[in-house]
Amino acid sequence: MAAQSIERVKDAKLSVIDIHSREVQPFLLDDEKCAVIIFTLTDCPVANQYAPEIQRIVTAYGTPKVRFYLAYPDADLKPEQIRKHIKDFAYKNIVPLQDQKQRLANATGATVTPEAVVVLKDGTIAYRGRIDDRVVELGKIRHQPIERDLRAALDSILAGKPIAKSRTEAIGCYIANTKKP
Numbered sequence: 001m002a003a004q005s006i007e008r009v010k011d012a013k014l015s016v017i018d019i020h021s022r023e024v025q026p027f028l029l030d031d032e033k034c035a036v037i038i039f040t041l042t043d044c045p046v047a048n049q050y051a052p053e054i055q056r057i058v059t060a061y062g063t064p065k066v067r068f069y070l071a072y073p074d075a076d077l078k079p080e081q082i083r084k085h086i087k088d089f090a091y092k093n094i095v096p097l098q099d100q101k102q103r104l105a106n107a108t109g110a111t112v113t114p115e116a117v118v119v120l121k122d123g124t125i126a127y128r129g130r131i132d133d134r135v136v137e138l139g140k141i142r143h144q145p146i147e148r149d150l151r152a153a154l155d156s157i158l159a160g161k162p163i164a165k166s167r168t169e170a171i172g173c174y175i176a177n178t179k180k181p
Contacts, residue, residue, distance in 0.1 A: 008123040010107040016071075017098045019079040019086075024097060026069050026104070029121045034157055035067045036150075037117045038094075038131075039110045041074055042085045044173035046138070047114040050131055051089035054114070057131070058094050061154050073099040073110075073175045102177050115170035116150045118157065127153035129168030137171060 015023045026035050038054055040047040058068045070091060072082050082096050099105055108117040109128055118127040132145035149168050156163045 007109065007125045007128075009119055009125060012123045014103060014107050016104050019082050019096050019098065021079070024069075024095065026067075026095075026097065027107075027119055027123060029067065031064060032067045033065045033121065034126060034154075035069065035119045036061075036154070037069045037071050037097075037104065037108060037110070037119070039071045039073055039099075039105060039113045039115045039117075039175060040085075041072065041113045041173055041175075042077065042081060044113045046135055046172035048089065049141075050114045051091065053131060053134075054094075055089075055091060057150060057154075058092070060151075061158075062093050065158060066154065068094040069097050070094045071097045071099045071104050071110075073102045073105045073113075075100045075102075075176070102175060105175050110170075110175060112170045112172045112174055114172055118150075118153055120157070125166075126157060127163055127166050129165075130170040133168075135171045 009027050012027045013025060015025045018024050026037060029035055062068050086096055108125060110117055114131055116131055117125060120126050129149055131150045133147045134142050134145040149165060153163045
């Protein structure tokens with residue numbers, strides 16, 4: 001079996017803007033073990049169906065060891081629309097980022113929403129893919145997931161163990177103007 005190549009973010013010092021027009025560098029970590037960037041679109045029904053599970057994950061893992069971001073890779077989205085989306089879907093303790101030029105999506109290889117990317121302190125992309133396997137294909141959804149991939153990746157990182165599946169295929173709405181990794 002061939003060894004898996006290690007991917008790193010393309011620019012560890014990349015900065016994007018939050019909804020308060022402040023610069024944020026999501027890949028520069030202090031004492032955290034990792035940053036989790038979850039890509040979403042306000043009008044993606046698949047991503048919006050995941051809002052409760054995303055919030056449960058943020059609540060369960062959002063400690064001083066894990067930093068969470070919600071990235072909006074939509075060139076036309078205004079900060080007030082993001083604020084409304086955050087309120088409508090009851091997101092808390094997750095930093096919303098405007099990724100209008102898809103720089104964050106391209107730096108991590110994210111191409112659909114919802115897609116989660118876990119980045120370690122050294123810039124390694126430890127996990128990229130689906131949140132869980134509830135969406136089998138567009139239009140075909142399980143009532144309960146069998147595999148909870150993002151949770152499993154975070155459990156492994158926090159336990160200092162290797163991640164069993166570091167890449168999975170996210171199914172949802174395509175992010176415009178992204179480049180395949």
